[in-house]
Amino acid sequence: MAAVSARGLYKVFGPRPEEAVRRLQQGEPVADVRADGATPAVVDVDLEVQPGEISVVMGLSGSGKSTLIRMLNGLLEPTAGTVHVGDVELTGLDEDGLRRLRQERLSMVFQHFALLPHRTVLDNAAYALEIRGVERAERRRRGAEALEMVGLGDRAGNRPSELSGGMQQRVGLARALASGTDVMLMDEAFSALDPLIRREMQDQLVELQRSLGRTVVFITHDLNEAMRIGDRVAVMREGRVVQSGTPTEILRAPADDYIASFLADVDRSRVFTAEDVMAPPRPVDGELHRMPRAGLRTPLADLLQPAATGGGSVAVTDDAGEVVGVVTAASMLSALGGLPGSVEGTSADISKEAVRG
Amino acid sequence: MAEVNEIVPLPHVPVGDAVEVAVDWVGDVADPVFDAFSTGVSAFIDAFVTLLLLPPPLVLVALLALLGGLIRSARFGAGSLVALVLVVSMELWVEFVETLAFIIGATLVAAVIAVPLGILAARSARASALFKPVLDLMQTMPPFVYLIPAVAFFSIGTVPGFVTTVVFALPPGVRLTELGIRQVDAEVVEAGTAFGGTPRQILRGIQLPLALPTIMAGINQVIMLALSMAVIAGLIGGGGLGSVVVRAISSLDLALGFEAGLSVVVLAIYLDRLTAALGSGTPRLRLERARSLLNRGSTSTEGGDTGSETASEEQRGSEQRNSRRPALR
Numbered sequence A: 001m002a003a004v005s006a007r008g009l010y011k012v013f014g015p016r017p018e019e020a021v022r023r024l025q026q027g028e029p030v031a032d033v034r035a036d037g038a039t040p041a042v043v044d045v046d047l048e049v050q051p052g053e054i055s056v057v058m059g060l061s062g063s064g065k066s067t068l069i070r071m072l073n074g075l076l077e078p079t080a081g082t083v084h085v086g087d088v089e090l091t092g093l094d095e096d097g098l099r100r101l102r103q104e105r106l107s108m109v110f111q112h113f114a115l116l117p118h119r120t121v122l123d124n125a126a127y128a129l130e131i132r133g134v135e136r137a138e139r140r141r142r143g144a145e146a147l148e149m150v151g152l153g154d155r156a157g158n159r160p161s162e163l164s165g166g167m168q169q170r171v172g173l174a175r176a177l178a179s180g181t182d183v184m185l186m187d188e189a190f191s192a193l194d195p196l197i198r199r200e201m202q203d204q205l206v207e208l209q210r211s212l213g214r215t216v217v218f219i220t221h222d223l224n225e226a227m228r229i230g231d232r233v234a235v236m237r238e239g240r241v242v243q244s245g246t247p248t249e250i251l252r253a254p255a256d257d258y259i260a261s262f263l264a265d266v267d268r269s270r271v272f273t274a275e276d277v278m279a280p281p282r283p284v285d286g287e288l289h290r291m292p293r294a295g296l297r298t299p300l301a302d303l304l305q306p307a308a309t310g311g312g313s314v315a316v317t318d319d320a321g322e323v324v325g326v327v328t329a330a331s332m333l334s335a336l337g338g339l340p341g342s343v344e345g346t347s348a349d350i351s352k353e354a355v356r357g
Numbered sequence B: 001m002a003e004v005n006e007i008v009p010l011p012h013v014p015v016g017d018a019v020e021v022a023v024d025w026v027g028d029v030a031d032p033v034f035d036a037f038s039t040g041v042s043a044f045i046d047a048f049v050t051l052l053l054l055p056p057p058l059v060l061v062a063l064l065a066l067l068g069g070l071i072r073s074a075r076f077g078a079g080s081l082v083a084l085v086l087v088v089s090m091e092l093w094v095e096f097v098e099t100l101a102f103i104i105g106a107t108l109v110a111a112v113i114a115v116p117l118g119i120l121a122a123r124s125a126r127a128s129a130l131f132k133p134v135l136d137l138m139q140t141m142p143p144f145v146y147l148i149p150a151v152a153f154f155s156i157g158t159v160p161g162f163v164t165t166v167v168f169a170l171p172p173g174v175r176l177t178e179l180g181i182r183q184v185d186a187e188v189v190e191a192g193t194a195f196g197g198t199p200r201q202i203l204r205g206i207q208l209p210l211a212l213p214t215i216m217a218g219i220n221q222v223i224m225l226a227l228s229m230a231v232i233a234g235l236i237g238g239g240g241l242g243s244v245v246v247r248a249i250s251s252l253d254l255a256l257g258f259e260a261g262l263s264v265v266v267l268a269i270y271l272d273r274l275t276a277a278l279g280s281g282t283p284r285l286r287l288e289r290a291r292s293l294l295n296r297g298s299t300s301t302e303g304g305d306t307g308s309e310t311a312s313e314e315q316r317g318s319e320q321r322n323s324r325r326p327a328l329r
C-alpha cells in the first residue's frame, strides 16, 4: 500500500472555489478560471508515494508545490479530492483525528527552518515529542539521539541563532527524525542554503533515508536537486503534475518541451548510474577481470576517471560482487550527450526492477 | 453648539443625555457590586502600601535600586539609587509609594484584562474588528471625562481613580498583545500545527513566548498611561503624588508642584526603563545571564585548581557564548 496517496486533488483560492473546480473538471483551461478571479493552485493531482522512497515534487515557483504538500498533512483543506496516509483517509478526519495523525505519522521540515528561537537545539529537536506528551527524560534522550544522527550532538545546548543555516536545518531535520513518524514532508528544505552545504545536506538526507527507511516527500524548484535525491520525481506546472517517473525515465523521455527545456541544465553524469548505461557482459569478454570495478548505483560522474585510466571500460558488479554488466566509453558519452535511445533501455530496466524488488 | 444649530437647523441629538441615563441606571442596578469591588480594591491597595512602607524608606530605596541593577544594568541601578534618595529627601516618599502601589495594582488588573482580549483579537478577525473602535474611543476620550462616571459609581477616593486608570491604560495592552501574536513568524506557528500541536499548546509554547517582547512593550505603555492617569486621579482624591500636585495647583505653590512633578518623573523613568529591560529578552535569557555572571565569579575564585581543568575549559566556552549575547542586544 502507498504510504501517502492523493486522488483527484484540487485546491482553489479565492471566491467560489467549488464552482471553479467544477469548471476545471469539465475541461475548462486554468487560464479561463483564473481570469474570473479564482486562483487554482493545485489542479487534479494524483500522487502515490511508496513506503521508504524519496518522492520529489519539482516545479517553478508558483506552480502549487507548497499548496500540494500542505494538503498532504491537512494544513490546507483540499477543495476537492482525497488524501490517504497509509490506510487512513486524512480528508475525512476531524480536528482531533487530524492532530493525532500528524503526531504519529507525519512530520515536516520547513524552508526557513521554523525553529523555536527561544529554546535550545535539544528542546527544538524534542519538540514533536513534547507536543505528544512524551515525558521529559525520554524525549530528551530521543532528541539527543536524533541530533547525533545529523551530526549535531555537541550543539544540544545552543540556541538556534548561534548555528549556521545548514546546522539550523539539521536541527529541523532532527526534529522530524526524533518524532519517529514514518512520513517526512520537506518543503524546499534545502533551498535557503548555500550550494555547497546544500549538496552535503542532500547526501545526508539520502543516507539517512536509506538507513532509516523513512518515506520522504520532498519539494524543490531545482531539477538537479530533484534528480539527485529522488527515487521518483513528479514535475508540476500551473497546478498540474505534467510528468512523473524515475529521474532516468524523465531524462530519457521528457513528456514535453517544457520539461525538456529544464533538462538542459541537469547534470546527467550525476543522474545516470552505472546500472543505467551498462550493457550485459559478453561471455567472450576476456578482459573483464582486468577492468576497474564499480557498483550498480555508482553515478556516471564517478565512472569517468576509472574508465579513463583503465582502458576505456568499467565492469559493473552487483551487491554480491558478481559482474553484471560493462560500461564502455561509447555508452557513457552517448548517455551524457543525451542522444535519444542512447541508454540501454530494456536490459537496464529489467535489472533495475530486479534490484529494486 | 446652539449657535451652529441656529444657522443650520438641526435637532440636538442628546448623545450625552443618553449616556448619562445609562450610567445612572448602571449605577443604581449594580451598586452592591460596585461597593464590594470598591472595598476589595481599597483593601488591596492599602495592604500593598502598608507592606511597602514597612521597611524604613532607605531600605526600600536600596531594594528598588538593586532590582534595577540586576534587571537592567549597574549604571541604571546607581542612577535609581540617587533619584530615589532625592525623593525621600523631598519628603514625598509616602506619596511616592502610594502612587507606586496604585500603578502596580492598576497595571496588574489592566494586564489581566488586556492580554486575554489581545489574544482573542489575534485569533479572531471579528473580535479584532469589534475591539478596534472601542479601543480608539477609550484611548482618545479626554481622560478627565472618565472621572465623571467613576465618581458616580464609586464616589470620591482611591477607587474611582483606580478604575479610571485601568480603563484609560488598557488599550495599548490589548493592541500590542494582538500585534505581537500576529507578528509571530507564520512558518513557526505552522510547524506547531504540523507536529500536531493543539491551539493551546501553540499559544503557550510558540505564540506567547515569541510575542513577549511586544507584549511587554504594551505593558510598558500601560504603565506610562497609568502613571499619567494616576496624577489626574488626584483631582478626585486619588491620593499619592497626584494629590500633592492638586494641592500645589490650588495653592499656586510652585516649589511643591515642582517637587511632586519631579517625583512623578523619577517614578516614570524608573518603571519605564525597568519594564523595557524586561521586554528586551525572555526572562530565561536574563536568568542565564545572571547565572553566567555568578559563574564567572566562582571560576575566578577556583582559578588555582588544576584538577578540574577540562571542566573550567568547558565553562569558559559556555561563558563566551553567554557573554556574547548581551553584546548582540
Ligand SMILES: Nc1ncnc2c1ncn2[C@@H]1O[C@H](COP(=O)(O)OP(=O)(O)O)[C@@H](O)[C@H]1O
Binding pocket: A013, A014, A039, A040, A041, A059, A060, A061, A062, A063, A064, A065, A066, A067, A068
Ligand atoms: N493562501 C493563499 N491565498 C491565495 N492564493 C494562494 C495562497 N497560497 C498560495 N496561493 C497561490 O497559489 C499558487 C501556488 O502557490 P504555492 O503552492 O505557494 O506555489 P509554490 O510552492 O510552487 O511556489 C500561487 O499562484 C499562489 O499565489
Ligand SMILES: [Mg+2]
Binding pocket: A065, A066, A067, A188
Ligand atoms: Mg513554495
